[in-house]
Amino acid sequence: MPTPQLLNDIISLLLLLAPSAALLSLMLAGIALRREGGTLFAMGGDFTKWMFWAVVFLTLQPLLSWFPSFGVEVPLPGGGINTDWLRSVQSDVASFVTNFILTRLVPTCAAYCVLRAILDTASGGHPLPSILAAMFLLGSQTTYNLIESYNTGTPYAPADVFDSLWNHLVGTVMPVAAVLALVAAVLNFSLRKPFLRHVAVSLALLSVSAIWRLVLAMM
Numbered sequence: 001m002p003t004p005q006l007l008n009d010i011i012s013l014l015l016l017l018a019p020s021a022a023l024l025s026l027m028l029a030g031i032a033l034r035r036e037g038g039t040l041f042a043m044g045g046d047f048t049k050w051m052f053w054a055v056v057f058l059t060l061q062p063l064l065s066w067f068p069s070f071g072v073e074v075p076l077p078g079g080g081i082n083t084d085w086l087r088s089v090q091s092d093v094a095s096f097v098t099n100f101i102l103t104r105l106v107p108t109c110a111a112y113c114v115l116r117a118i119l120d121t122a123s124g125g126h127p128l129p130s131i132l133a134a135m136f137l138l139g140s141q142t143t144y145n146l147i148e149s150y151n152t153g154t155p156y157a158p159a160d161v162f163d164s165l166w167n168h169l170v171g172t173v174m175p176v177a178a179v180l181a182l183v184a185a186v187l188n189f190s191l192r193k194p195f196l197r198h199v200a201v202s203l204a205l206l207s208v209s210a211i212w213r214l215v216l217a218m219m
Helices: 005-016 018-035 046-058 060-064 084-122 128-138 140-149 157-190 196-206 208-218
Strands: none
Touching: 005 018, 005 084, 018 046, 018 084, 018 128, 018 140, 046 060, 046 140, 046 157, 060 157, 084 128, 084 140, 128 140, 140 157, 157 196, 157 208, 196 208
């Protein structure tokens, strides 16, 4: 018995809305990053949870290709949505996420994080957590494009994306963080404050990949 056209259109609607769900997940990840401390995040916490779902939504179709090997057929329709009102729903939701949430709401949330950084400084705290959260929110679209570029389209696409994100983190983000740690060390030294911790953190950030290889070698 062929699958009813309406059911095919509903499946197509859900698949076409997956990128919008990924963008929402990245926004929620940025908010969770600030709530969990900015420079620190809990493994299994909200930040990692929303990053995980962003990757899953962007690699949903390759991920579904596992089900036939389990004996569960997953008929994925092609050619788009034929039902007019469902096609309108998909277009409206995608436009709402892009033009309202990503373009207008995310920058406003980032602005509040900057305000929070100022208030943290005024109360004797550190502004870096709020600034990092603001930068992550403003880079939601760039992060989305980065994840999408790492999508290999294979059944192992989610794992490939996480591996590529790890390599990007170690090769691109960690060296910048190491330089910032050195700057903090120099400032603390000039102000006669403890600075060796920042030097150690800088060296550790530059050696993350080597430390990981050492752990693997010890297993």
